[in-house]
Amino acid sequence: MIKELTIKISKKVFNKFFLKYLECKTRYLVLYGGAGSGKSYFIVERYLYRILKEKRLNLLAVRKTGKSNRDSTFALFKQVISKWKLNEHFKINESDLRIKCLLNGNEIVFAGLDDVEKLKSITFSKGELTDVWIEEASEILESDFKQLDVRLRGKGTNKQITISFNPIDVNHWLKKRFFDKKYDNVTICHSTYKNNDFLDEPYKNLLESYKDTDPYYYDVYCLGKWGVLGKTVFDARKIQARLDNLKKPLKIGYFEYIYDDTKPKGQKISNIKWINDKNGYIKIYQVPNVPAQTKYCIGGDTAGDGSDYFTGHILDARTGNQVAVLKHQLDADLYTRQMYCLGKYYSNRDSYGLHEALIAIESNFDSFPIRELQRLGYKNQYVREKIDEYTGKTEKKFGFKTTSLTRPTILSGLIQIVREHTETINDEDTLLELLTIIRNEKGRIEAPEGGHDDQMMGLAIAHEARGQVTFSAENISIPLHNDFGDMFKDNNTYDYGEEITII
Numbered sequence: 480m481i482k483e484l485t486i487k488i489s490k491k492v493f494n495k496f497f498l499k500y501l502e503c504k505t506r507y508l509v510l511y512g513g514a515g516s517g518k519s520y521f522i523v524e525r526y527l528y529r530i531l532k533e534k535r536l537n538l539l540a541v542r543k544t545g546k547s548n549r550d551s552t553f554a555l556f557k558q559v560i561s562k563w564k565l566n567e568h569f570k571i572n573e574s575d576l577r578i579k580c581l582l583n584g585n586e587i588v589f590a591g592l593d594d595v596e597k598l599k600s601i602t603f604s605k606g607e608l609t610d611v612w613i614e615e616a617s618e619i620l621e622s623d624f625k626q627l628d629v630r631l632r633g634k635g636t637n638k639q640i641t642i643s644f645n646p647i648d649v650n651h652w653l654k655k656r657f658f659d660k661k662y663d664n665v666t667i668c669h670s671t672y673k674n675n676d677f678l679d680e681p682y683k684n685l686l687e688s689y690k691d692t693d694p695y696y697y698d699v700y701c702l703g704k705w706g707v708l709g710k711t712v713f714d715a716r717k718i719q720a721r722l723d724n725l726k727k728p729l730k731i732g733y734f735e736y737i738y739d740d741t742k743p744k745g746q747k748i749s750n751i752k753w754i755n756d757k758n759g760y761i762k763i764y765q766v767p768n769v770p771a772q773t774k775y776c777i778g779g780d781t782a783g784d785g786s787d788y789f790t791g792h793i794l795d796a797r798t799g800n801q802v803a804v805l806k807h808q809l810d811a812d813l814y815t816r817q818m819y820c821l822g823k824y825y826s827n828r829d830s831y832g833l834h835e836a837l838i839a840i841e842s843n844f845d846s847f848p849i850r851e852l853q854r855l856g857y858k859n860q861y862v863r864e865k866i867d868e869y870t871g872k873t874e875k876k877f878g879f880k881t882t883s884l885t886r887p888t889i890l891s892g893l894i895q896i897v898r899e900h901t902e903t904i905n906d907e908d909t910l911l912e913l914l915t916i917i918r919n920e921k922g923r924i925e926a927p928e929g930g931h932d933d934q935m936m937g938l939a940i941a942h943e944a945r946g947q948v949t950f951s952a953e954n955i956s957i958p959l960h961n962d963f964g965d966m967f968k969d970n971n972t973y974d975y976g977e978e979i980t981i982i
């Protein structure tokens with residue numbers, strides 16, 4: 480008779496914080512954060528538990544080099560196996576870097592990405608590869624990750640890649656791949672030493688001491704925040720502090736509308752309504768505040784040379800508070816219509832009528848949105864003055880033009896706003912982009928190679944546009960009109976899922 484074997488593992492061997500990830504089933508499990516938080520230890524414990532429990536689980540543990548694997552992941556598995564007194568159930572092959580569970584044939588193979596031949600030829604004694612753990616993933620290239628990802632495709636649903644790393648660089652491919660959007664098949668776990676119940680005091684003190692000696696180390700290894708390499712333009716301390724205090728957007732979504740080109744100017748777009756969509760490209764942080772006579776302005780940066788996104792930043796013109804943000808790789812015509820809807824949505828009504836929000840769109844690469852807004856009959860666009868070289872006459876044109884003169888001017892304005900009024904920036908994506916912005920060797924403020932400056936430019940233009948918003952001398956308090964009554968009944972609780980008509 481085969482004797483049933485029961486192995487009991489106490490929950491106490493785990494850090495409490497990580498227990499909720501024990502049964503995680505998403506394709507990607509991403510553990511990142513500060514040093515000594517217990518990430519690696521937990522991953523090893525979790526895999527040992529699962530190897531014992533699951534009928535078939537074959538794990539490939541990879542690091543950049545085979546040698547580093549031997550001293551870390553392999554050593555850690557051996558350590559926990561013996562701590563849990565399970566040596567009799569595992570065969571440990573030191574020369575091949577393999578560990579086999581004798582109870583069910585499940586196996587772990589350790590390999591370095593430097594050992595291409597070994598990686599290609601890995602086989603398991605029973606079944607196929609089901610799991611990959613990429614330890615210190617920040618050391619590896621995205622192309623290496625993609626190859627591993629492809630290897631784990633194919634039959635079988637319960638396949639998982641576990642990724643662990645310290646967030647050494649806010650521009651890292653890992654951030655773009657797993658953090659810049661929300662993915663259903665990704666579970667993200669952030670931890671710092673504070674989540675580790677087993678850490679000794681001297682190590683904690685060392686991590687805290689970085690606060691005075693090395694801000695970069697402190698951010699990355701003590702606080703587990705995305706690190707910023709090189710000299711940043713915007714006040715990184717202020718931005719990091721603001722990131723700690725952000726509120727989630729009130730709503731995420733986009734505008735739906737009816738577009739009819741046969742209608743006259745001003746009526747081509749009608750029946751604008753807000754659609755809630757968690758993958759939408761507009762984030763609303765504050766709804767329009769019509770009864771208080773708040774006026775709004777919108778700055779937009781168009782996709783063009785070196786920038787992939789269209790952005791729009793909506794500000795309360797008086798306070799500079801960022802109330803909504805649009806970011807998308809839309810086509811110029813669709814972008815313009817969303818900006819139109821935003822401008823209508825953030826309109827202001829007084830006894831003289833409805834005043835659309837002032838829209839200032841950058842016109843360097845694409846003047847289409849500016850012309851299109853005119854064609855649609857949008858009445859309130861930013862006006863720039865241009866002096867004609869021949870006649871000396873001043874011409875007025877719609878839209879914001881970025882030049883060698885205006886660019887540094889609006890950016891120094893933004894640097895000051897970040898330093899003195901960081902609390903007015905509500906959008907995480909904007910703040911994270913500002914963190915990456917550097918000054919190149921020629922002194923030009925720009926995004927690093929492969930990075931973006933679309934949010935920075937959109938926000939800077941929006942602040943520039945504030946200067947063109949005029950306020951009436953006195954605040955006229957007017958009763959709400961019926962067509963807007965519902966919409967603005969309660970700034971915090973209104974549900975945008977309902978249909979609203981904006982005239």
Ligand SMILES: Nc1ncnc2c1ncn2[C@@H]1O[C@H](COP(=O)(O)OP(=O)(O)OP(=O)(O)O)[C@@H](O)[C@H]1O
Pocket residue numbers: 492493494512513514515516517518519520521524644645675677678
């Ligand atoms: N479950 C545990 N039981 C006992 N000790 C633990 C446990 N988890 C973590 N530790 C202790 O905490 C230390 C740090 O944990 P670990 O190496 O897993 O951190 P980490 O988050 O991977 O750090 P790094 O980011 O530096 O790689 C370990 O060396 C170990 O001493």
Ligand SMILES: [Mg+2]
Pocket residue numbers: 518519520643
């Ligand atoms: Mg580790």
